[in-house]
Amino acid sequence: GAFIYGAATGLSFSIAVDGADSLSGAVAGAGVFNDLTNTIEAAIRNADAADGQHVNAGGDITLTATDSSTIAADTVAASISVAASAGSAVSISMATLLARADIGTSVRASIVHSAVDTTIGDIALTARNEAEVHTSATSVSATVAASGSASVGLSGANASAQNTTSGTTDAVIGVGAVIDIGGALELDASNTATIDATVLSATIGVSGSSGGSFDFTMAVLDATNTIGGNTSAVVEATTVRADAGVSLTALHHATIDASGTALALSIAGSGGLAVSVGAAGGFASNTSTALTQAAIRNDAVVTGSGGVIVSATELSNIFAVVDALVGGVAVSGSGAFTLTIAAAVVENRIGGSTSALIDDATVEVTGAIDIDALSGAFIYGAATGLSFSIAVDSTVSVAGSGAGASTSNATAGVVEAVIRNSFVHGGTLTLDAESSNAIYADTTAATIGASGSGGVAISGGLAVALADNTDSSTTQAGIDNSRVDSAGSLHAKASSENTLDVTTTAVSIALSGGGGVTFALGGAGAEATNTTSGTTEALIKGGSNVTTAGVELIALEDSDITSNVTAVSVSLSASGGVAGALAVSATISENSIGSTTMADIDASMVTSNGAITIDADNNSFLHAE
Secondary structure (H helix, E strand, O other): OOOOEEEEEEEEEEEEOOOOOOEEEEEEEEEEEEEEEEEEEEEOOOHHHHHOOOOEOOOOOEEEEOOOOOEEEEEEEEEEEEEEEOOOEEEEEEEEEEEEEEEEEEEEEEEEEEEEEOOOOOOEEEEEEEOEEEEEEEEEEEEEEEEOOOOEEEEEEEEEEEEEEEEEEEEOOOOOEEEOOOOOOOOEEEEEOOOOEEEEEEEEEEEEEEOOEEEEEEEEEEEEEEEEEHHHHHHHHOOOOOOEEEEEEEEEEEEEEEEEEEEEEEEEEEEOEEEEEEEEEEEEEEEEEEEEEEEEOOOEEEEOOOOOOEEEEEEEEEEEEEEEEEEEEEEEOOOEEEEEEEEEEEEEEEEEEEEEEOOOOOOEOOOOEEEEEEEEEEEEEEEEEEEEEEEEEEEEEEEEEEEEEEEEEEEEEEEEEEEEEEEEEEOOOOEEEEEEEEEEEEEEEEEEEEEOOOOEEEEEEEEEEEEEEEEEEEEEEEEEEEEEEEEOOOOEEEEEEEEEEEEEOOOOOOOEEEEEEEEEEEEEEEEEEEEEEEEEEEEOOOEEEEEOOOOOEEEEEEEEEEEEEEEEEEEEEEEOOOEEEEEEEEEEEEEHHHHHHHEEEEEEEEEEEOOOOEEEEEEEEEOOO
């Protein structure tokens, strides 16, 4: 497998010292751009019997295609600026970076347009895709401005990471192939993509002056991660005879682990006027979508004395944590003002299609036939926004802080284990479609504002936390517009299990104290919206004709929503003159479970020598505080 390691470092340092006025500026940038595109193929093709060509073996025939590509990237940008003077001092510092990684590969093991036979051995086709992306991105900036008259400090940091894996992973017996096997046919396609991203953006600014000082800091980060692609194990438009059975397995297992931290601190001190402003923002977007299919399809004919296994599995995991932390401090002799804002946003999406099919095909075997589709999605999303501001002055002080946090998570997709538009003859027939989705979300916003003055002191804080979580999927197991003759029994089961566990918290604290007039205002709001919906079906429909020793159709739906929403606002004001305080808090929790669960024989002919069981069951639980 290919391996790429990319590292970029940008460093900048500036110092300006003068007896009158000084200006200092430092800018650092770094970028890493990695792209990896591979095509890996193990194939037998165009060995056509019609042209007098064929491939014959006295033992096993094995085709294996594997890609284990890895991209690793370390990116750092750092800048420091210092300005000092007896007059005025201005210090500016900026650090920015971009890290991008993209893996797009095609991995294929195939037999097409060929006549292949082995008298006593097996035929095995394996395609494996093991792509990995590891990214570390760090951006740091700092300013110091000191003067005897006026000082200004401006500091910013930005970090962005963009990672993508995609491509196709296929194990295929394809168009025009004729396969005759004394042993077993095994097709195995697997994609185990991984993205690991860590992003840090941090900045600090300090301004001091005997006259007036102004300090502004901002830290921003963005992390965008996407896993996609198609994974398939397919027999199509071909003829296969296998004495020891046929097995088709498709697996897509994706993992995204993303963490981001934005830190900003602004400090201003002055004998006159001091103003401090700080902001920190973090955003993460993570998406996993895939088409995973194991199928006998498109006029394929499969015969033999063994059994048939068709299995498709999709497992996706997303772990995402974003923290935005900001602080501001202003201390002055004649006026202190500070404002801080923090925002953290996390968005996660898992979707796609997972299919195990016999579709527009003929299967005639003596053994059991198992058709299984499994989809499992897990999301953990956490967003935290924290903001504090402190203003202290002998005359007037004002401190304001705001924090927002938002998480948005969604799982959706189609999971099907179906015989469609086909003729199937064999032993015991099992169709099992299972969907299991879980979302865990923690959303927290908190602010603290404190002001103190011998004259007027005002403090205010606003914290808002929002959560939106949705699960919607279609899960289906059964027979559609097909002729099925089973020497054993028929078992078709569709099950769906959905879990939403959500905690949403907003806290605001405002403190004000002084000798004259003081006022403290605090507000906190928290809202969570949680929804599960979808369809779960076990069915025989579409004019199907089924003959079997027994029939069991089972549809199960299990949904669980737990939501805890909390908003707390505290305002305290103390004064030797006039004091006022106001605290406001609000919470909203909206939860909905709505689904269709059905076990059904619809417009079809079913002949059973044994019992017929049709069972649809829905178990839902909703707990909200």
